[in-house]
Every structure is written in structure tokens, then in C-alpha cells.
Amino acid sequence: MVDSDVAEKDLPASRRGAGRRTAICQATCELLAKVGYDRMTMDAIANQAKASKATIYRLWADKPQLVAEAVKCQFGDTTDVPNTGSLRGDLMALMSAACEAATSEVGEIIVGLMTAAKHDQRLAAMLSQTMFADKARLHTELVRRAAERGELHPDTDPALVHEVMHSLISGRMTWNLGPLDEEYARHAVDDILIPVMMYRKP
Amino acid sequence: MVDSDVAEKDLPASRRGAGRRTAICQATCELLAKVGYDRMTMDAIANQAKASKATIYRLWADKPQLVAEAVKCQFGDTTDVPNTGSLRGDLMALMSAACEAATSEVGEIIVGLMTAAKHDQRLAAMLSQTMFADKARLHTELVRRAAERGELHPDTDPALVHEVMHSLISGRMTWNLGPLDEEYARHAVDDILIPVMMYRKP
Numbered sequence: 001m002v003d004s005d006v007a008e009k010d011l012p013a014s015r016r017g018a019g020r021r022t023a024i025c026q027a028t029c030e031l032l033a034k035v036g037y038d039r040m041t042m043d044a045i046a047n048q049a050k051a052s053k054a055t056i057y058r059l060w061a062d063k064p065q066l067v068a069e070a071v072k073c074q075f076g077d078t079t080d081v082p083n084t085g086s087l088r089g090d091l092m093a094l095m096s097a098a099c100e101a102a103t104s105e106v107g108e109i110i111v112g113l114m115t116a117a118k119h120d121q122r123l124a125a126m127l128s129q130t131m132f133a134d135k136a137r138l139h140t141e142l143v144r145r146a147a148e149r150g151e152l153h154p155d156t157d158p159a160l161v162h163e164v165m166h167s168l169i170s171g172r173m174t175w176n177l178g179p180l181d182e183e184y185a186r187h188a189v190d191d192i193l194i195p196v197m198m199y200r201k202p
Numbered sequence: 203m204v205d206s207d208v209a210e211k212d213l214p215a216s217r218r219g220a221g222r223r224t225a226i227c228q229a230t231c232e233l234l235a236k237v238g239y240d241r242m243t244m245d246a247i248a249n250q251a252k253a254s255k256a257t258i259y260r261l262w263a264d265k266p267q268l269v270a271e272a273v274k275c276q277f278g279d280t281t282d283v284p285n286t287g288s289l290r291g292d293l294m295a296l297m298s299a300a301c302e303a304a305t306s307e308v309g310e311i312i313v314g315l316m317t318a319a320k321h322d323q324r325l326a327a328m329l330s331q332t333m334f335a336d337k338a339r340l341h342t343e344l345v346r347r348a349a350e351r352g353e354l355h356p357d358t359d360p361a362l363v364h365e366v367m368h369s370l371i372s373g374r375m376t377w378n379l380g381p382l383d384e385e386y387a388r389h390a391v392d393d394i395l396i397p398v399m400m401y402r403k404p
Contacts, residue, residue, distance in 0.1 A: 163379065
């Protein structure tokens, strides 16, 4: 196995590095879907990505770190904050995107990883960071805009909508309560998220 | 191994049956805590409960059915609906009890079963029925009383508080968001459950 890439050999070194990094992340996700976290070896990743193990260990300290980046890179780290001009529109866009992601092939990979994380605390911490904490900026931005438009009280806590949105999706999957479809997104937004954000004590 | 119980031999047959049933459920929970669902055999249960396999199979069709009853019998099927005289009091009592149950030894058994249920649809259906659907009556009763006291609008949907309460606990456990303690119960009740139930569109 050689640590080079013919298609990228004329690119500057930094671009080559980025391309290889992406290819290894891609290979990792393919293997996660095929064999799952526990049975996935660094050798198999090197093989699938046509990279050397030395390269992989130069870029990542261990399997949980590599998996964290691979998941981040595939699972909407680049999600734009929806800007539809209304709180309800933004919430529907964010909730629909989250439902779609959770039911996609990558969503299945995440469910598998969450299971593996039950006996791997470092993997659990990485997943919690990547799949939960890193999404906080989306909710902060959504609440900031709605407060600017005068739709929400300026002291509305973005952490609240973040916590409830993620919990609703986990709960629906955990308890097999039904599909994560558009109708469900509407229910979550109108019956739960908007009430939680707009309620003021009488 | 004999299918009799010296201590119970003078009881009427129906009482003997109930005692044996409870003992087998108890033994099942002990084994679930020790070895987990996948590695637990009917032989081991028979051994632990000092009962014959014939008795076990006369009472339950298979392992998922036995486990469902064992879990139900240990995990607060007999929970009383708290009646504190106020909506907030009832919600706090119910939420605190749910948090306590989720973090108990039985809670750990449930988490293990949920993991096993990822590749066992019948077990998943049993768990969803026992741990979720069967709790609906608690929320129905809580909402009915609050509506009678005039604290809630009569058309408040009990399914909503049921869905959100269960989801919050699952989400907090799934994403390692912190302990399921009294402070968290207060947050869930005051910042999420009461707003969801009391909110009226402006």
C-alpha cells in the first residue's frame, strides 16, 4: 500500500492533505455502515482508503478521534442555519433537516455508534460533542434572529430549544413512537418547541 | 430440579402460582443485571428461580414475554398517580419518580434491554409497550385532575406531557447531558412541561 494519490499529485501539499483526510473519513463511514464500530480495525480503514496506517496515525491519535471527525464530516457539520424570515419557518427547516439526518444511512451509523459508546466512554464523549454540543450554534443563531425580529423575548434561552429538539428525536427513536416525517416535525414545532420558547408565566 | 416450593406448599394453588411467578420474575431481573439479555438462557433462569423449565414455558411463551413481565413487575407498574393537589406538585412527583427509576439498577437493566432490542423487534415492541404505552394512564389521570381543578384547559392532550417527559429522560441519557436529579426534574417541569401544557396561541 502506498501513501499517495495519483489524481491529487499535482495539487499543493495542503490541498493534497485535505483530500486525503476527506477520503479517509469517507472510507471510515463506509466501513462503519458495513461492519460497525466494534469490528472496524485501523487496518481495514487503511485498506478501504488506500492510505498507510502511518498516515492515519499522523492525522488522528486513535479510532474514536478518527470516527468523530468522519461522522462530523458526513453528518452536516456544514449545516447552514436556515434563514426563512420567521421563527416557525426556521424551526421547521431545522427540525425537518434533523429528522431527515436521523433517518438517513448516516443516522443508522450514529445509532450503531451510540450503542458501541455504551461501553466506550471516550467514544460517548466524542459523539456527545459532535452530535449534540457542536449543534448549539444553530439554535443560538435561530433564537438571536427571532429575538431581533421581535418574535421572541430577548432573554429566551437557546439551550432550551436545543435540548428539547434533540430529546424529542432521541425519544421518538428510542420508544418507536413513529416515523420522523414532516407531519412529526410540524407536531414538534407547533405543539412543543414554540410553546417552550414563547411561554411566559401568567 | 423439582417444580415445588416447600415454603409455599400449604398455600392455596392460586397463591402458590402467584408466588412462583413473582420468584421467576425476580430471578430474571437478577440475571438481566448480571449477564444481560442476549446471554441469559431459559436454563439459567430456571436454575436461578429453582423452577423447572416446564413451569416457565407454561407461564410464558418465550424470553421476550417473560422479560416484559419481569421488567413490569420490578419497574413500577404499580406506580400510584401522585396526588399532591396541584399540577406542579403532581408533575414534580411524577418526573422525580421517573428520574429515580431511570437511574436505579432497574434503569440500567432497561438500558441494556433497549440495546438488545436494536436487533430484536419483538423485544423492542414489548419494551415500548411496558415502559412507554402502559404509563399513559398516569399522564391521563394527572391532566384530568388538573383540568378539574381549573389549572389546565379541558382540551389539554395528556399524550403530549407523556411524550415530552419520556423524551427528555431518554435524551438526557443518550447525550450524557447530566444527572437525572431533583434540580433537573425542576428544570424539566418549570421550563418545559408546564410551558408545553399551559401555552395558548396569542
